[in-house]
Amino acid sequence: MAEGKVTWMSQAIPHQMEVDEEDVARRKEFLEFGADDAQALKSLAEIARKYAEPVIDEFYEHILASDETKSFFQDPKVLERVKRQQKEYFLRLTEGDYGPEYIANRLRIGTVHERIGLAPKWYLGMYAFYLRLVGKRLLEAFSADPKKAFSSFLSLLKIVFLDIGLAVDTYIHAREATMRKQQEAIRELSTPVLQIRERLLLLPIIGVIDTHRARLITDSVLRSIRATRAKVVVMDVTGVATIDSKVANHLIQTVIAAGLMGAQVIVTGLSSDVAQALVGLGLDLAKLNTAGDLQGGMEEAERLLGYRVVRDTDGATGGARPA
Amino acid sequence: MPVPIVKQGDVLVASMQEALTDRALLDLRDRLSDQVGRFRARAVIIDVTALDVLDSFATRTLRGIAHAARLRGARTVVVGIQPEVAFAMVQLGLTLDGIATALDLEEGLALVSQPRREGAGDGR
Numbered sequence: 001m002a003e004g005k006v007t008w009m010s011q012a013i014p015h016q017m018e019v020d021e022e023d024v025a026r027r028k029e030f031l032e033f034g035a036d037d038a039q040a041l042k043s044l045a046e047i048a049r050k051y052a053e054p055v056i057d058e059f060y061e062h063i064l065a066s067d068e069t070k071s072f073f074q075d076p077k078v079l080e081r082v083k084r085q086q087k088e089y090f091l092r093l094t095e096g097d098y099g100p101e102y103i104a105n106r107l108r109i110g111t112v113h114e115r116i117g118l119a120p121k122w123y124l125g126m127y128a129f130y131l132r133l134v135g136k137r138l139l140e141a142f143s144a145d146p147k148k149a150f151s152s153f154l155s156l157l158k159i160v161f162l163d164i165g166l167a168v169d170t171y172i173h174a175r176e177a178t179m180r181k182q183q184e185a186i187r188e189l190s191t192p193v194l195q196i197r198e199r200l201l202l203l204p205i206i207g208v209i210d211t212h213r214a215r216l217i218t219d220s221v222l223r224s225i226r227a228t229r230a231k232v233v234v235m236d237v238t239g240v241a242t243i244d245s246k247v248a249n250h251l252i253q254t255v256i257a258a259g260l261m262g263a264q265v266i267v268t269g270l271s272s273d274v275a276q277a278l279v280g281l282g283l284d285l286a287k288l289n290t291a292g293d294l295q296g297g298m299e300e301a302e303r304l305l306g307y308r309v310v311r312d313t314d315g316a317t318g319g320a321r322p323a
Numbered sequence: 324m325p326v327p328i329v330k331q332g333d334v335l336v337a338s339m340q341e342a343l344t345d346r347a348l349l350d351l352r353d354r355l356s357d358q359v360g361r362f363r364a365r366a367v368i369i370d371v372t373a374l375d376v377l378d379s380f381a382t383r384t385l386r387g388i389a390h391a392a393r394l395r396g397a398r399t400v401v402v403g404i405q406p407e408v409a410f411a412m413v414q415l416g417l418t419l420d421g422i423a424t425a426l427d428l429e430e431g432l433a434l435v436s437q438p439r440r441e442g443a444g445d446g447r
Contacts, residue, residue: 222406229426256418257409262402262425262434 017107017173019166024103031162033098037155042096044138044152051137052087055130059086062129069122090130093159106163110170120171127164131157191216193224199231200301206239214250221254225263232301233258236294238269245281256287264289264304268297326351328358333365334435335397336428340373348384355388359397366435367392370428372403382417389422398423402431 028034060083063069073079089109092102113123135153142149191213194202201224205217221233235251237243243251255265268291270278278285291297302309325347329336335358337351355367369385371377377385389399400423404412412418425431 218410219406222409226406226426229430231426231430253410253413257406257413260401260404260409260412260419260424261406262430 017169019103019107019169021100024100027162027165028098031158033155033158033162037158038096038098040152040155041094041159044156045091045094045096047137047141048091048094051134051141052091055133055137056083056087056090058133059126059130063126069118069126072116072118093156093163098159098162103166106166107170110167111174113167114171114174120168123167124164127160131160187213187216191220193220195224195228195230196298197302197305197307199229200305201225201228201230201233202298203233203235204239205235205237209240209243209247209251211246211250214247214254218250218254218257221265222257222261225258225261230263232304233263233265234268234294234297234301235265236268236297237274238271238294240274241271243274243277245283248278248281248283252283252285252287255289259287266291266297266300268292268294325354328354330358330362330364331432333363334368334432335359335362335364335366336368336370338370338373338428342374342376343381345380345384348381352384352388352391356391356395359392359395364397367397367399368428368431368435369399369401370403370431371401371408372405372427375405375408377404377408377412377417379415379417382412382419385419386422389419398435400425400431400434403427 060073060079064073073082092105134156138149138153139146142152192204194204196202201221203217203221209217221235224230225233235255251267255267258265266289270290289300291300326337326339326343328351329338335355337355339351343351358364359367367388369388385399385401389401392399401419402425404424423434425434
């Protein structure tokens, strides 16, 4: 027991999911899973071993009969291995010890299900089918004492629901982890600062700007100005549908701060809605240097930097193009 | 230690190396104002690269230096404001109205050596 405590608590998944001994105890208490249930389940161990093989076989017949669940077990070798593990899994239900090692094992299996893409509906459906099979066998085994069969079944139900609770939590946990990772990725991708000419930066902003993102934008703009020695920054907000007063203020502050660092910011692509909202907010817009669209902003930026873009009329580099 | 003022041609360069006390700031203001006239300087560059904070008094003194220098015939450029400092100043509402700013000393020198032209940040 003692060593089980050390190993399972230190595993990443229970730790991240905040499933500790206290949590497990609360779960068991809520299910009213007590020592008598553990005892009752343990007394089923012999019956379970006797029926394990036929039950598993019937169970897999059912799984393989359905297209959705069949696809998980295409390789016969995999099928053999999974069957063996499944047998262990079910036998484990009647071993009478539902301590930390048991919990860790259940969490691990939930994680595996999530990873191979076995949706909870199939997991639950399979468990329900299994319970039906076991229920039938229990009635057969205790044909002389149906009451005992039913009470054992209820004990089994409790431990099964403990299992299901843990498995569902691992599903949710895995999804949440994926979502967090994606949000992180979006955040990183969302504030690119591109150098398109020497001393000229382009900052295309697309999507919703919240306070957090506005702060990221400020930070990366000011840092990029220093890193690339930029003199002009074109901030294109064509892809921004709405701006609230807090964010607008923040962007204006960014523009002024860039000015303190010797760089000029040209804001382009303010949509009609955003422009009217900004006016409506009564913000001090005199400090914003704007251009109608990105092209206008680029032309203004090039003018400020002294660039002159000349079209190559000879068409020597493939410029020949119908007028 | 007083802020060293280096004369380079007709440009005066004052480079702040550490956070200044209010007294040292006022001392810098007086000496710059004096030397602008003495050396017939055309421009003053104040380098704040080493500073990680510019408070309201420092900002006000910088404005004072710039305005006084302008009255005596020189323009002032503040260079090297760090990103964090710049944003903190804006959030606190500290502005350098009417003073030109540039990224670093090199930019500042380039700015004062060219004929007056709109374009570079003017510290609005």
